[in-house]
Amino acid sequence: MSQQPEADAPTDLTIADLAPGMEAKVISLQAVQEVRRERLLAYGVAPGRTIQVLQRSPATILKVDQTELAIENDVASRITVTEPNRMKRAFHHGQRRRKRRFRRGLKFLQRRKRNKR
Amino acid sequence: MHNHHPSVELKTSSSIALIGHPNVGKSVIFHQLTGHYVTVANYPGTTVELTRGAATHFPDTAVIDTPGILTLPSRTDEEQVTAQVLFDEPLRVIIQVGDAKNLRRTLQLTLQLAEMGIPLALALNMMDEANHRGVSVDLNLLREHLEVPVIPTIATRGKGIAQLIEQIHKTQKPSFFIQYPDKIEHAISYVESHLPDSNISKRSLALLWLGRDPAAESWLKKHIVSNTYQELLNHRKLLHETGEDSPGTLIRLTRMEVVDRLVNLVLRQTDLGFRGTGVWLGHLAIQPIRGVVILAIVLYVLYWFVGIFGAGILVNLLETNLFGELINPLVTDGIYTIIPIPIVADFFVGEYGLWTMGMTYALALILPIVSTFFLAFGIMEDSGYLPRLAVLTNRVFRIMGLNGKAILPMVLGLGCVTMATLTTRIMENKRDRLLVIILLALAIPCSAQLGIVMGMLASVSLSATMIWLVVIVVVMLSVGWLAARVLPGERSPLLLELPPLRLPIMSNVLIKTLARLEWYLKEVIPLFLLGTAIMFVMQKTGLLDLLIQASEPLVSGWLGLPADASAAFLLGFLRRDFGATGLFLMEAQGLLSPVQVVVSMVTITLFIPCVASVFMIGKSRGWRTSLAITAIVFPLAFLVGGLLKYLLVAIGWGI
Ligand SMILES: Nc1nc2c(ncn2[C@@H]2O[C@H](COP(=O)(O)OP(=O)(O)OP(=O)(O)O)[C@@H](O)[C@H]2O)c(=O)[nH]1
Ligand SMILES: [Mg+2]
Numbered sequence: 001m002s003q004q005p006e007a008d009a010p011t012d013l014t015i016a017d018l019a020p021g022m023e024a025k026v027i028s029l030q031a032v033q034e035v036r037r038e039r040l041l042a043y044g045v046a047p048g049r050t051i052q053v054l055q056r057s058p059a060t061i062l063k064v065d066q067t068e069l070a071i072e073n074d075v076a077s078r079i080t081v082t083e084p085n086r087m088k089r090a091f092h093h094g095q096r097r098r099k100r101r102f103r104r105g106l107k108f109l110q111r112r113k114r115n116k117r
Numbered sequence: 118m119h120n121h122h123p124s125v126e127l128k129t130s131s132s133i134a135l136i137g138h139p140n141v142g143k144s145v146i147f148h149q150l151t152g153h154y155v156t157v158a159n160y161p162g163t164t165v166e167l168t169r170g171a172a173t174h175f176p177d178t179a180v181i182d183t184p185g186i187l188t189l190p191s192r193t194d195e196e197q198v199t200a201q202v203l204f205d206e207p208l209r210v211i212i213q214v215g216d217a218k219n220l221r222r223t224l225q226l227t228l229q230l231a232e233m234g235i236p237l238a239l240a241l242n243m244m245d246e247a248n249h250r251g252v253s254v255d256l257n258l259l260r261e262h263l264e265v266p267v268i269p270t271i272a273t274r275g276k277g278i279a280q281l282i283e284q285i286h287k288t289q290k291p292s293f294f295i296q297y298p299d300k301i302e303h304a305i306s307y308v309e310s311h312l313p314d315s316n317i318s319k320r321s322l323a324l325l326w327l328g329r330d331p332a333a334e335s336w337l338k339k340h341i342v343s344n345t346y347q348e349l350l351n352h353r354k355l356l357h358e359t360g361e362d363s364p365g366t367l368i369r370l371t372r373m374e375v376v377d378r379l380v381n382l383v384l385r386q387t388d389l390g391f392r393g394t395g396v397w398l399g400h401l402a403i404q405p406i407r408g409v410v411i412l413a414i415v416l417y418v419l420y421w422f423v424g425i426f427g428a429g430i431l432v433n434l435l436e437t438n439l440f441g442e443l444i445n446p447l448v449t450d451g452i453y454t455i456i457p458i459p460i461v462a463d464f465f466v467g468e469y470g471l472w473t474m475g476m477t478y479a480l481a482l483i484l485p486i487v488s489t490f491f492l493a494f495g496i497m498e499d500s501g502y503l504p505r506l507a508v509l510t511n512r513v514f515r516i517m518g519l520n521g522k523a524i525l526p527m528v529l530g531l532g533c534v535t536m537a538t539l540t541t542r543i544m545e546n547k548r549d550r551l552l553v554i555i556l557l558a559l560a561i562p563c564s565a566q567l568g569i570v571m572g573m574l575a576s577v578s579l580s581a582t583m584i585w586l587v588v589i590v591v592v593m594l595s596v597g598w599l600a601a602r603v604l605p606g607e608r609s610p611l612l613l614e615l616p617p618l619r620l621p622i623m624s625n626v627l628i629k630t631l632a633r634l635e636w637y638l639k640e641v642i643p644l645f646l647l648g649t650a651i652m653f654v655m656q657k658t659g660l661l662d663l664l665i666q667a668s669e670p671l672v673s674g675w676l677g678l679p680a681d682a683s684a685a686f687l688l689g690f691l692r693r694d695f696g697a698t699g700l701f702l703m704e705a706q707g708l709l710s711p712v713q714v715v716v717s718m719v720t721i722t723l724f725i726p727c728v729a730s731v732f733m734i735g736k737s738r739g740w741r742t743s744l745a746i747t748a749i750v751f752p753l754a755f756l757v758g759g760l761l762k763y764l765l766v767a768i769g770w771g772i
Contacts, residue, residue: 035545038188038369039192042188043187043222043614044219058509058512059521061508061615065222066219068399068614069613070508070521074610
């Protein structure tokens with residue numbers, strides 16, 4: 001069993017870093033453009049809520065409650081999440097890819113922080 | 118596609134509005150409360166206009182079906198239509214239609230509607246799906262907390278509708294109250310002190326204003342003096358600048374907390390891993406490779422059903438056997454004996470006769486094609502496949518500066534470009550809307566034309582169909598690509614809800630098909646008759662020959678078609694499908710070679726949109742846009758057609 005991550009601990013992970021099957025809690029949507037953020041919140045993609053990634057390509061498919069949402073990866077990479085807590089599938093299939101994504105995610109975040117300044 | 122409107126404006130002293138999220142069953146419930154059918158389909162954004170119907174169980178009351186709202190304060194055009202209802206209508210009751218399996222989302226809106234101070238009832242619809250997914254709601258507890266009647270319904274099976282009607286009589290002004298953070302409460306009382314009375318409570322009007330709802334803004338602009346309006350604007354602006362979160366966000370967060378507490382009390386979710394065939398197929402349909410395979414199968418079935426069965430077998434039966442051998446000879450003989458004057462008789466049964474051309478085209482050619490198309494299309498709409506198609510095609514639309522959501526109006530355009538133009542309301546911004554309209558006008562054939570095109574190409578070969586498809590797609594992509602670069606504004610990325618795949622309900626598909634057929638024939642027959650009459654006059658006056666001669670260099674020289682094809686293109690000015698029908702008959706008489714079939718089909722597909730849609734675009738986007746689109750599309754159609762001819766001849770295709 002994977003260790004339960006500390007609730008809402010800040011990470012650099014975004015939805016784009018999650019592999020299909022993983023679940024994580026949303027931390028923030030601040031980086032999403034306002035119109036879109038409002039719509040995501042209305043669908044239930046809100047801080048503190050658990051989302052599951054069903055698929056990554058050709059678009060990211062999320063499940064919140066009983067709603068399935070298709071969002072473009074560009075949007076997915078702007079929604080930060082906690083450490084995912086369902087790693088089983090990831091270990092079988094996408095461990096290396098996940099790491100790569102994780103690193104890419106880190107880079108992305110650093111770039112964004114730099115841009116903000 | 119075209120709704121079936123009760124054409125009389127209802128004059129009633131009060132009304133009941135059906136309000137709720139997209140795709141939750143509002144239109145189904147509307148049908149049950151009024152007996153009027155409006156289009157029901159399984160994708161968000163089916164209803165984009167208001168429809169009124171007299172309530173069967175309440176005297177002197179209208180029921181209003183509204184477009185679904187995802188967010189209130191409204192953000193998109195169709196949401197604004199609904200927000201407007203709150204201000205303009207003498208609402209006696211609001212029925213919120215909610216999705217039971219997404220309780221959190223539903224209650225979010227319930228709280229907002231409860232604040233409005235209008236009697237409210239909540240129809241918790243889709244109880245069947247909630248049950249399947251192990252979602253159970255403690256209804257009594259929910260009623261107790263909300264102090265609003267909550268009625269579980271399964272609208273498609275008529276379950277709970279009687280209870281809903283009963284409860285409408287008993288609804289009262291809700292007393293539910295949310296306390297917002299101090300900053301917001303202060304702002305509310307400041308704004309409230311400036312507000313005139315409206316249909317909704319001052320508190321909720323103030324909240325909408327703070328959230329920058331465009332409908333609230335325009336209502337206020339009309340109802341308070343401009344100085345006060347300016348003061349309110351300044352106040353709001355100041356509020357936005359102080360503090361991290363905008364007032365809208367703070368309001369939403371507060372409501373979300375309240376909903377969270379409520380949901381924790383009343384919701385039980387068991388058996389998290391619901392996996393039915395529908396879910397499995399739904400996921401398969403959006404996977405990169407398997408999804409495309411499924412799409413290819415769907416398209417092939419469509420092609421077979423409409424192109425080969427409808428436009429081939431059925432048309433042959435009706436056109437050649439029934440009309441050609443039975444009805445038309447009879448009618449012709451009859452008319453010639455009744456009316457001995459040849460020119461008058463010709464007007465009815467001659468080469469360009471109202472019956473032998475106009476009615477025969479409409480009934481023997483178009484009718485079987487559109488019937489099969491609308492039937493297949495209705496099934497597809499109700500299955501929930503269309504939003505998945507949006508996911509699959511997102512990358513393609515990306516090239517054209519759009520997102521996959523654009524597939525919805527485009528596919529609808531196959532039924533009727535006019536209605537599809539209205540459906541562009543579901544696109545996120547003006548730029549996207551205009552882009553879709555351009556593509557609709559250029560490359561989307563309407564169903565009758567598509568059927569004829571498929572039928573004609575099918576009779577040549579599958580490769581002819583593929584060539585046609587590739588050319589149309591390439592033209593569409595290039596024009597879209599160019600237009601996206603010329604138009605200012607940014608592309609908005611895909612964000613779309615995928616409703617569950619559902620088994621289409623045959624009765625709904627049939628009602629929908631019949632309603633659409635009726636509308637289609639009403640629109641098409643007069644135009645076909647008019648077109649025939651014009652052709653008749655032109656022929657008798659010799660104008661037709663002149664025009665055919667004049668267009669000879671273009672049609673025969675450039676496109677390499679027989680001179681007679683000019684007549685078909687002339688008809689195409691009235692309706693593209695009318696023109697296509699003319700070409701269809703030429704092919705049936707063996708006047709067209711394979712290359713000529715492909716070239717003429719490509720040209721007529723890209724030909725200017727029908728008169729009705731030019732009007733529609735003019736009305737919604739301005740006449741200049743409408744004219745500009747027409748002026749670009751027309752030469753482009755001939756340019757592409759001619760180039761294709763040279764290419765096909767050069768590679769020696771079809772010989
Ligand atoms: N399983 C199930 N399906 C339902 C129920 N009610 C409606 N539907 C289906 O849900 C889909 C949407 O129904 P509509 O009535 O078009 O929904 P709407 O709220 O008018 O949607 P928009 O006009 O797009 O906002 C259709 O496919 C209906 O057949 C229900 O109680 N159970
Ligand atoms: Mg509807």
